[in-house]
Amino acid sequence: MLQIPEFQIPVTEIQTDFDCRIFIKREDLIHPEISGNKFWKLYYNINHYLGSKPENPLLISFGGAFSNHIASVAAFGKQFGIPTIGIIRGEELEDAWQDNPTLYKASQDGMQFVFVSRNDYHNKERLTHAFSLQYNNALIIPEGGSNAAAVQGIQYMLGKETKDFDYLCTAVGTGGTIAGLSKFAEGGQKVVGIRVVKDDSLPKTILEWSGRPNFELVDANETRYGKITDENVRFINWFYKEYQIPLDPIYTGKMMQTIFDLAEKGYFAKGSKILAFHTGGLQGIKGANQFLKSKNRILIDFEE
Numbered sequence: 001m002l003q004i005p006e007f008q009i010p011v012t013e014i015q016t017d018f019d020c021r022i023f024i025k026r027e028d029l030i031h032p033e034i035s036g037n038k039f040w041k042l043y044y045n046i047n048h049y050l051g052s053k054p055e056n057p058l059l060i061s062f063g064g065a066f067s068n069h070i071a072s073v074a075a076f077g078k079q080f081g082i083p084t085i086g087i088i089r090g091e092e093l094e095d096a097w098q099d100n101p102t103l104y105k106a107s108q109d110g111m112q113f114v115f116v117s118r119n120d121y122h123n124k125e126r127l128t129h130a131f132s133l134q135y136n137n138a139l140i141i142p143e144g145g146s147n148a149a150a151v152q153g154i155q156y157m158l159g160k161e162t163k164d165f166d167y168l169c170t171a172v173g174t175g176g177t178i179a180g181l182s183k184f185a186e187g188g189q190k191v192v193g194i195r196v197v198k199d200d201s202l203p204k205t206i207l208e209w210s211g212r213p214n215f216e217l218v219d220a221n222e223t224r225y226g227k228i229t230d231e232n233v234r235f236i237n238w239f240y241k242e243y244q245i246p247l248d249p250i251y252t253g254k255m256m257q258t259i260f261d262l263a264e265k266g267y268f269a270k271g272s273k274i275l276a277f278h279t280g281g282l283q284g285i286k287g288a289n290q291f292l293k294s295k296n297r298i299l300i301d302f303e304e
C-alpha cells in the first residue's frame, strides 16, 4: 500500500525580476522512484486494488520507451513484491530495450514487457480488453496512470500551504493531474496547464474529470510530445545553476520555461503568487542525454 508521506513537501520561491512571484512545490521529492504526480495518480488505484486482497496480484500498464509512469509502476512492483507487465509502444524495442535506461531499470525492477506496434498501441481499448481476458485478476492502469481514481489522488498535492496562491501550474500530458488540481483548487484559484503534447481532446477530457471550468491550457514552446529542444536544454541547465533545482526536458523543463515566458509577457496579474508543481520525471534525463549525445547536441549537465 502507498502511504501518505508524513513530511511536508517543500515549497520554494524562485527569485526573479518579474512583477509576480513564482514558487515551486517539490512533489518530485515525495519518493525516490515513484515520483511527483505519479505517486498520487497511483495512490487510490493501487490501494483500492490491493485493499480488495486480490489473489496473485498483478499490475499492467502502458507507456512509451521513456515513460515516467512505467518507471513508477515497475518501482512500485519491486518495492511491494508485486509482478508488473509493461505494454510498450514500438515493436522495434523488442531487441533494443536493454539500451534504453528507463526500460532497463524497469526490467531490473522485475517488469515484464510486451512490445506492440504503434497501430495496436493506439487502440488501447482493444489491448486492455485482450489483457483483461488473459489476466482477469490484474489491475490494468491506463496510459500515464490517468483515470477518475488518479484525479482523486491529486487532491493531496493541495493543502494549507497551497491555498493562498492565485495560480496553480502544472505540465499536461494525459490531463489527469491538471484535472485533479482543477477539481480540488480553492474557489478563486486559476489553474494553468502547460500542454506538452498536441491533443485537441484534452480540454474536454479534463473538464469531464474535474467538472470545473477554472483551468486554462497554454501550449509549451514545443508540443510534439517527447521532442527535446536545445533552447529548453539551455534553460534547464541555466535553471539548475541558478536555483539548484533539476527539471526534466519532457514535462517540468517545458512547464517552467513557459511560465517564465508568460510572466515576462504579463500573463499573470501584477503582484500575484504563482505555484508551479514539480511533477518529477527526472528519471528520463539519462535517456534524454543518451539520445542528445548520439545526435551531438547540447546535453543536460546534471543527472539524477
Ligand SMILES: Cc1ncc(COP(=O)(O)O)c(C=O)c1O
Pocket (backbone or CB within 6 Å): 036, 037, 038, 068, 069, 144, 146, 171, 172, 173, 174, 175, 176, 177, 178, 251, 252, 279, 280, 281, 282
Ligand atoms: C513528470 C511529469 N509531469 C507531468 C505529467 C503530466 O501529467 P498528466 O499525464 O496527468 O497530464 C507527467 C505524466 O504523468 C509526468 O511524468
